[in-house]
Amino acid sequence: MRTNGVLTIVSMLLAIQAGPVWATTTVPGKADPNLAGRADGYTCCNGDSAPLHSPSPVVDVEIGSCVFLEFSATGKVSFSPGTPVGNNPDGDSTFDMTNFGDGISAPLQVRANALLGVFLGDASPTGAPTPGRLNFMAALNYNSLSPGIGQIFFIGDGLTSDTGAGKFDGAQQSVTAPPGATRLFLGTADGSGWFNNSGSFSVQTSITPSDFVCGDAAGPDGVAASDALYVLRAAVGSAICNLCVCDADDSGGIAAGDALMVLRYAVGHQVNLVCPCCQVG
Numbered sequence: 031m032r033t034n035g036v037l038t039i040v041s042m043l044l045a046i047q048a049g050p051v052w053a054t055t056t057v058p059g060k061a062d063p064n065l066a067g068r069a070d071g072y073t074c075c076n077g078d079s080a081p082l083h084s085p086s087p088v089v090d091v092e093i094g095s096c097v098f099l100e101f102s103a104t105g106k107v108s109f110s111p112g113t114p115v116g117n118n119p120d121g122d123s124t125f126d127m128t129n130f131g132d133g134i135s136a137p138l139q140v141r142a143n144a145l146l147g148v149f150l151g152d153a154s155p156t157g158a159p160t161p162g163r164l165n166f167m168a169a170l171n172y173n174s175l176s177p178g179i180g181q182i183f184f185i186g187d188g189l190t191s192d193t194g195a196g197k198f199d200g201a202q203q204s205v206t207a208p209p210g211a212t213r214l215f216l217g218t219a220d221g222s223g224w225f226n227n228s229g230s231f232s233v234q235t236s237i238t239p240s241d242f243v244c245g246d247a248a249g250p251d252g253v254a255a256s257d258a259l260y261v262l263r264a265a266v267g268s269a270i271c272n273l274c275v276c277d278a279d280d281s282g283g284i285a286a287g288d289a290l291m292v293l294r295y296a297v298g299h300q301v302n303l304v305c306p307c308c309q310v311g
Contacts (some may be wrong), residue, residue, distance in 0.1 A: 039101040052234035053090040054103070055216055057145065059107035059227030061085040062290070063182045063217030064130050067150045074130055076222040083224050085217035086150070086309050089233050093149070093214045096240040096274070096307035099205045101188035107229035114229035119145040120170070120186040121219055127182070128221050130193045134180045139232035144219040145231050147177075149211040156179050168243035176206045176307060185216070185233075207302045209280055237239075242274050244305035245292040249294045253303070258293035265289055282306075 061081050065072065068080040079152045103119035121144025127136035133155030134148060161180045166172075171190040177183040178290030183205070207214070216233055218224065245253040247260040261276045263269035278288040278295075295301040 034083050045197050045283050053088055053238045055086050055233045055235065057086045057105075057144075057216045057218065057231040057233055059109075059229040060220055060224050061217040062224035063064045063146050063148045063215060064134055064136070066134060066148045066217070066292050067154050067213065068213035069154065069260060072156065074132075075128070077225045078223065084287075085215035088214040088216060090185065091235060091237045093207060093212055093237070093251060094239070094241070095207060095209045095211055095244070095304070097207045098238040098240070099144075099214070100202055100236045100238075101147075101185050101205070103145050103187050103231050105229065105231035106229060107128050107231060109142060109224075109227050111226050111228050114143075118143075118187075119231055119233075121145075125221065127219060129160075129163060130190050132156055132158040133160055133183060135161045135163045136186060137182050138163055138165040138178045139170075139272055140184045141170070141186070142221075143229075144185070144220050145233065146214050147185050147205070147220050148182045149208055150180055150211050150213045150215065152268065153258070156169070171200065172203060173201065174204045174206065175265075176208065177181075178208045179210055182217075184219075209307060210302075223262060227280075233268040240274075242272065242305075242308050244275060244303040245278055245295055247275050247292070253292060254295060254296050258289045258296060262271050262286060262289035264301050273306060274305045277305050280304045280306050290294055 057201045060076045064074050065080045065084040069082050072080045083192045103309035106114040108114040121141025129136045136218050161178050164181050166184050175250045200264045247257045264271035265286050266274050276284045278291040291301055
């Protein structure tokens with residue numbers, strides 16, 4: 031029994047030292063990011079429908095507001111039938127994706143056949159306002175990116191190497207989930223009609239939680255009435271607090287209303303605290 035106990039402890043220590051846990055997702059070429067979060071039967075994009083051509087949800091890791099994500103991807107897809115040759119999630123020629131709208135915006139200046147992502151909250155994007163389009167001109171090799179809810183964004187191979195030739199020698203890129211994000215979907219870059227695409231990607235996703243919690247302005251851990259008092263002090267200028275902790279309504283500033291929201295949350299009211307994400311680096 032003692033030996034088994036020692037082995038168990040050793041196994042646990044090895045697991046801890048092994049580093050972050052990566053969730054693996056298979057993304058077929060037919061994965062249309064415009065169909066993220068759509069109800070079954072929804073049609074779009076000249077021939078695609080949910081769930082047959084829906085993008086792949088990332089599971090086995092918890093998506094939440096302001097978490098930091100890193101990606102590693104391999105494989106090749108094509109916007110035409112057949113068997114794609116090579117290994118290039120960064121994609122091929124640069125183009126502007128068609129913006130089909132209805133709550134999800136398509137990016138500008140991404141590569142055809144590249145790996146893409148889109149964050150959503152709990153609600154369906156259908157019928158919601160369509161956010162602005164992200165423009166990746168001269169920025170496919172970004173170090174960090176903060177897309178909004180419903181904005182399709184470029185992932186590629188997850189590295190800054192931006193050759194379009196399947197080179198995997200760049201620095202790791204980081205993506206910050208927007209406030210209110212609870213889901214992440216992975217798809218591919220095409221202009222229309224993903225239904226006849228071919229190939230697939232294998233994508234690994236790791237998540238690091240933010241060090242800050244919206245509304246938790248003062249110790250101990252957890253949102254309490256004392257945190258609301260601290261937010262109020264910050265609102266009147268007698269204390270200093272980061273927006274990502276005290277701007278509970280994501281208004282761009284700290285006011286008495288933020289303190290009231292934190293207090294209501296602390297005493298159990300149904301209140302959503304949505305601070306902006308902390309800036310890192």
